[in-house]
Amino acid sequence: MLLLPLILISAVTSYWLANKYINQTYDKALYRTALALADQVSLEELGVQVTLPQVAKDLLEFDEEDDVYFRIIDPTGDLISTHTDLPLPKTYPKGDKFLYYETWLHSEKLRVVAYALPTIAGFAPTDNNNVYVMVGETLKKRTLMANEIILSMLLPQLLIICLVSALLFFGIKRGLLPLDKLKNDLSQRSSNDLSPVDNTKALTELQPLLSAFNALLARVSNTMAKQQRFVSDAAHQLKTPLAGLKTQAELALRETDIAKTKHALGQINQASGNLSHLVNQLLSLTKAEPEAVAAVVFETVDLYLLAQEVCKSWVAEALKKDIDLGFECALKIAPVHGNASLLRELMSNLISNAVRYTPTSGSVTVGIKKENLNFIFYVQDNGIGIFPEDQTRIFERFYRVLGTQQEGCGLGLAIVQEIAERHHASITFRSDGEGKGSLFSVVFSGN
Ligand code: ADP
Numbered sequence: 001m002l003l004l005p006l007i008l009i010s011a012v013t014s015y016w017l018a019n020k021y022i023n024q025t026y027d028k029a030l031y032r033t034a035l036a037l038a039d040q041v042s043l044e045e046l047g048v049q050v051t052l053p054q055v056a057k058d059l060l061e062f063d064e065e066d067d068v069y070f071r072i073i074d075p076t077g078d079l080i081s082t083h084t085d086l087p088l089p090k091t092y093p094k095g096d097k098f099l100y101y102e103t104w105l106h107s108e109k110l111r112v113v114a115y116a117l118p119t120i121a122g123f124a125p126t127d128n129n130n131v132y133v134m135v136g137e138t139l140k141k142r143t144l145m146a147n148e149i150i151l152s153m154l155l156p157q158l159l160i161i162c163l164v165s166a167l168l169f170f171g172i173k174r175g176l177l178p179l180d181k182l183k184n185d186l187s188q189r190s191s192n193d194l195s196p197v198d199n200t201k202a203l204t205e206l207q208p209l210l211s212a213f214n215a216l217l218a219r220v221s222n223t224m225a226k227q228q229r230f231v232s233d234a235a236h237q238l239k240t241p242l243a244g245l246k247t248q249a250e251l252a253l254r255e256t257d258i259a260k261t262k263h264a265l266g267q268i269n270q271a272s273g274n275l276s277h278l279v280n281q282l283l284s285l286t287k288a289e290p291e292a293v294a295a296v297v298f299e300t301v302d303l304y305l306l307a308q309e310v311c312k313s314w315v316a317e318a319l320k321k322d323i324d325l326g327f328e329c330a331l332k333i334a335p336v337h338g339n340a341s342l343l344r345e346l347m348s349n350l351i352s353n354a355v356r357y358t359p360t361s362g363s364v365t366v367g368i369k370k371e372n373l374n375f376i377f378y379v380q381d382n383g384i385g386i387f388p389e390d391q392t393r394i395f396e397r398f399y400r401v402l403g404t405q406q407e408g409c410g411l412g413l414a415i416v417q418e419i420a421e422r423h424h425a426s427i428t429f430r431s432d433g434e435g436k437g438s439l440f441s442v443v444f445s446g447n
Contacts, residue, residue: 003161003164003165011154014149014154022146023111030112030113031098033060033068033113034115035115037052038133040052040056041117047076048074048131049079050072050079063137067108067138068135068137069086069105069110070086070133070134071084071086071134072132072134073088073134074131075130086103086110086112086136087103087105088114088134089114089134092116092130092132095116095130096116097116098114098116099114101114103136105136110136111136111139113136117130117132175203178203178206179203182206195217196218197213197214233397233398234398237409238275241275242275244267244271245271245275248265249264249268252264252268274407278409281411281412282411284349285411285415287342287345288345289418293422296342297339298337298339299338301335301336301338301339301343302333302334303444304329304333304368306343306347307327307329307377308327310347311325311327311347314348314352317355321358321360321362323355325355325363325364325366326364326365327367328365331369334370343419346415346419347377350412350440352412353379354440356406358383358437359383362381365378365381374443375443376442376444377442378439378440379440380437380438380440381438384404385431385433385438386431394413395413395417397410398410398414423444425442425443425445426443427441429441
């Protein structure tokens with residue numbers, strides 16, 4: 001398609017050039033005829049005379065394709081002519097000079113040469129007083145030849161276009177075959193198949209795209225594996241307390257002694273409490289996932305007020321263990337961009353841990369401070385602390401340090417981490433080891 005305008009331009013240029021050279025050739029012949037006619041002009045006693053035998057006249061007029069006309073004039077009028085209505089030039093050439101012009105005769109276009117005879121002895125021609133020979137002919141053979149030239153040039157060009165188009169068509173089709181195969185492979189793939197696409201046979205140009213696509217598949221596969229692990233871990237976590245509940249319930253049913261039945265019911269109560277905590281933590285974790293957070297409103301939240309409120313809600317629990325739960329903040333306000341509900345969850349989990357992992361009569365300090373432009377929420381306790389070998393794992397989902405003798409499901413810190421990430425906050429943590437207490441800080445960049 002793109003080649004067509006080029007062919008058109010080439011055809012027009014070729015036609016123009018062909019006409020130019022054809023005209024040059026035939027014009028020369030026309031000029032020679034004019035000269036031959038001019039030779040027949042002589043000055044006689046009676047004035048300028050043209051001696052042209054009929055045979056010569058016939059010869060001059062003879063042309064297989066075209067009609068030839070001529071006219072010889074002097075200031076008195078036509079000396080001899082085939083057609084006295086052969087149009088004269090608009091301007092005449094000077095002596096012994098010639099010019100060509102195009103004109104119409106009997107609805108046919110003509111090419112005419114006008115030749116001015118040189119001075120004839122005894123006859124004193126001037127520019128306005130001269131003998132002129134006009135020879136004209138129709139343009140049939142010129143047109144014919146131009147058409148032939150154009151055809152002979154255009155046909156090979158058209159042939160080349162057809163060939164190139166066919167080559168391009170089949171070449172592109174063949175080049176796109178691997179892409180087609182890839183499309184078919186991908187559309188037939190099962191939604192569970194996240195194995196990398198075979199890019200060994202793909203075009204070189206496609207390699208980077210396929211590599212990026214394979215990297216994406218690997219990431220999706222990784223995320224899916226994580227989700228699956230999480231679901232199976234969660235199911236496992238639920239399975240144990242549920243089995244315990246069932247055993248306790250069966251025990252209570254079989255028991256005839258009221259005291260023992262009560263004891264079993266007490267255990268059922270505690271187990272359901274733990275179960276309910278686990279389910280709540282699972283829900284909190286789901287709410288902190290990026291997809292869920294995308295739907296919640298983020299606004300300016302005063303960390304100071306929020307921390308004070310959450311801290312208060314843990315006072316009763318702390319008092320049960322005689323823990324000194326304190327709140328410190330030298331600021332009047334600590335605005336951050338966030339979601340109050342999620343931040344409440346984050347604070348609650350950290351305070352809950354501090355209270356749970358601090359022995360009776362210990363102390364827990366919750367506070368807000370400002371460093372540079374950042375607001376820091378921190379929870380410090382003088383509890384059991386964390387062994388260095390556990391410190392790297394405590395943020396993992398379902399990870400629990402063994403032997404703490406505290407109920408829990410190992411999701412609290414994972415929730416804290418998710419919520420902090422959603423707020424672009426970072427968590428720093430310090431514990432000098434067992435019995436040395438812990439300090440968890442969440443650093444929010446200030447508004
Ligand atoms: P859970 O508390 O339900 O076990 P977490 O994810 O909140 O789960 O905590 C993971 C582990 O980190 C806990 O099992 C505990 O051993 C340890 N841990 C968390 N906070 C503290 C703390 N303030 N002091 C000591 N150990 C802690």
